Amino acid sequence: MGRAPCCDKANVKRGPWSPDEDSKLKSYIEEHGTGGNWIALPQKIGLKRCGKSCRLRWLNYLRPNIKHGGFSEEEDNIICSLYLNIGSRWSIIAAQLPGRTDNDIKNYWNTRLKKKLMGKQRKEQQRSSTVKHEMKRESHDSFMVNSHDQAMDPILYWPELPTLHEAYLQYPFAVSTAQDQPLCDNSTNNFASSTSMNSMKSSSPDFSQMPNMFQGFNNYYQSELGGGEMAYSTPQQVDGLESFSGVEIVNLSSTGSGISSVDQSASWGDINSLVNSPMVYQYEGTMQGCTFEASYFGLQ
DNA sequence: AACGGTATCAACCGCTTTTTT
């Protein structure tokens, strides 16, 4: 047999919390704790609320040291970086920001940050098209530029391509050689020898072991390998952030993803390395004649 | 001042995962 029913849904109050309800809940939890049972809590206090509602109210509003609004630039950066790497895992993102709740971050992202970044992207896009226009003039139409090219070329929106070496320094665990050895020694930060590099080139990188920014490349790599001239570029859509980067944000929810929770945590790698990611990381490489580029957004 | 559109955010809903019996 299971447990007793949660609450009588017909008899619970809903909607905004009154100051009186807040103070009852707050003072009780501060004195007695939650007791590990939210469902029983409202009855003990004499609140006509669902336990779930009490939990939410406490976690998102009444809990001590909660910060509301006024997100700093640094917090923005962390949120952006993590969102673009792990997607809408708000609780994980919130865990990196002391005093912030997942609900707050989610709201902030949906209402402001996303727009802010889209604005930035538009600016970059404009700047990029201006530069292209000038180049076009200067080179007397030596290469074609049209709207289609631009839409298919997210890489152009971002400056500078770090070297493969730099990418490995950031994610040494992500790619192994044919002998299954990391290309970069974590402890010393020494990059792999040229021998290792050669063997890497001749073997397929395991993108599934990389942070999610690289997921999706695996499929491409397998399907397009040897495809010749086609440079990899995915105009992705991330909540309307088309071509925000060339990186597929993989939905890690267990539904249909086939990724176990163990696999998920393994693929995130070190969250701190994501938090500390640079402005734009681009990963560029050539494998058996196939050029691919990956970029993800980070901020500094 | 009145109105309509937009932005914000607390709270709810429904689903998945975890825990308990």
Place this chain on the structure above:
DNA sequence: CAAAAAAGCGGTTGATACCGT
């Protein structure tokens, strides 16, 4: 081990504050 409830999580909604006309 299975069933059921609790806990946790992310998406969505609705009230209302704000802003421009």
